Amino acid sequence: MKATARAHTNIALIKYWGKRNEQLILPTNSSLSLTLNGFHTTTTVEFQEDLTEDNFFLNDESVKGEQYDRVAKFLDLIRLRTGKEGLYASVRSTNEVPTAAGFASSASGFAALAAAGTKAAGLEMSSQDLSRITRQGSGSACRSIYGGFAEWRMGDRPDGADSHAIPVASAEHWDIRVAAVVLNDTMKKVSSRAGMKRTVETSPFFRGWIESVPNDLKEIKAGIAMKDFEKVGQIAEANCLKMHATTLGANPPFTYWLDTTMTVMQKVREMRKSGLPVYFTIDAGPNVKVLYLPEYEEKVKQILSDIEGVTDVRLSKVGQGVTYL
Ligand code: PMV
Numbered sequence: 394m395k396a397t398a399r400a401h402t403n404i405a406l407i408k409y410w411g412k413r414n415e416q417l418i419l420p421t422n423s424s425l426s427l428t429l430n431g432f433h434t435t436t437t438v439e440f441q442e443d444l445t446e447d448n449f450f451l452n453d454e455s456v457k458g459e460q461y462d463r464v465a466k467f468l469d470l471i472r473l474r475t476g477k478e479g480l481y482a483s484v485r486s487t488n489e490v491p492t493a494a495g496f497a498s499s500a501s502g503f504a505a506l507a508a509a510g511t512k513a514a515g516l517e518m519s520s521q522d523l524s525r526i527t528r529q530g531s532g533s534a535c536r537s538i539y540g541g542f543a544e545w546r547m548g549d550r551p552d553g554a555d556s557h558a559i560p561v562a563s564a565e566h567w568d569i570r571v572a573a574v575v576l577n578d579t580m581k582k583v584s585s586r587a588g589m590k591r592t593v594e595t596s597p598f599f600r601g602w603i604e605s606v607p608n609d610l611k612e613i614k615a616g617i618a619m620k621d622f623e624k625v626g627q628i629a630e631a632n633c634l635k636m637h638a639t640t641l642g643a644n645p646p647f648t649y650w651l652d653t654t655m656t657v658m659q660k661v662r663e664m665r666k667s668g669l670p671v672y673f674t675i676d677a678g679p680n681v682k683v684l685y686l687p688e689y690e691e692k693v694k695q696i697l698s699d700i701e702g703v704t705d706v707r708l709s710k711v712g713q714g715v716t717y718l
Pocket residue numbers: 404405407408409410424497499500531532533534585586675676677
């Protein structure tokens with residue numbers, strides 16, 4: 394009735410941007426990510442007969458409101474499978490994902506919750522089963538079940554049975570690194586959920602986005618297999634720019650970028666011109682993630698840290714999938 398699991402966050406190289414079913418969290422495109430070892434969530438779930446509702450503690454503080462509701466709703470999915478509808482759980486999470494670093498802690502959070510919750514409930518789950526149920530907590534989280542590179546296949550079934558992540562390459566396949574460049578203002582003004590919805594419903598660029606993803610995905614997988622850093626970096630950077638372009642076409646238009654976001658992007662291009670192989674990617678927020686190879690770590694960190702408006706640079710290697718503690 395009790396289990397503890399740990400999951401790492403991930404950064405998408407081919408973005409998930411758009412839902413075809415908001416209830417089941419079914420995407421309009423497949424995506425691909427790199428699991429990072431630097432940032433993780435550890436969660437213990439215990440189902441207890443004497444509880445009259447779920448409770449949720451994050452870093453030892455009781456959580457209420459929207460965040461609590463999402464956790465309780467996710468536990469409902471587990472209860473639906475076990476048939477024990479009145480059995481509530483105590484959930485305790487520790488987050489080693491600094492929210493300021495601009496990583497969606499929801500990815501590691503829901504992957505850890507799904508793993509600990511299903512195990513505590515006594516459900517036997519394959520990694521694919523786990524990825525499928527995790528998807529319904531937070532879409533990008535379904536990729537964090539696996540370490541290394543993972544692809545979330547969008548699937549085409551209306552019930553989502555074929556929409557889950559699969560492993561593409563293990564964490565040991567390739568030592569590629571990510572620098573999370575933390576900026577002054579980290580306020581996320583439009584949530585990824587709201588941003589996707591508005592883009593799907595109103596942006597004329599959305600169609601172009603959807604049409605271009607399958608080829609990006611095919612090419613980046615070839616690049617990963619060959620460990621071709623330039624190829625992977627170029628595709629990831631271009632794919633990120635296309636995703637962000639869709640937001641400018643939305644009504645009302647919006648962007649996740651700040652002036653410093655663009656300064657960092659510009660610096661990455663300059664570094665490339667001077668011979669340093671680096672590429673950027675950006676999620677639904679202003680912070681920039683920079684891809685680089687280990688031999689350039691010191692230089693990359695130095696240059697990024699010196700940019701005005703950058704408050705921190707956090708380095709990460711490739712991480713492992715979900716583990717049970
Ligand atoms: O799963 P969510 O709702 O946190 O959405 C994630 C969206 C992006 O981070 C922008 C892209 C991605 O694939 O992670």
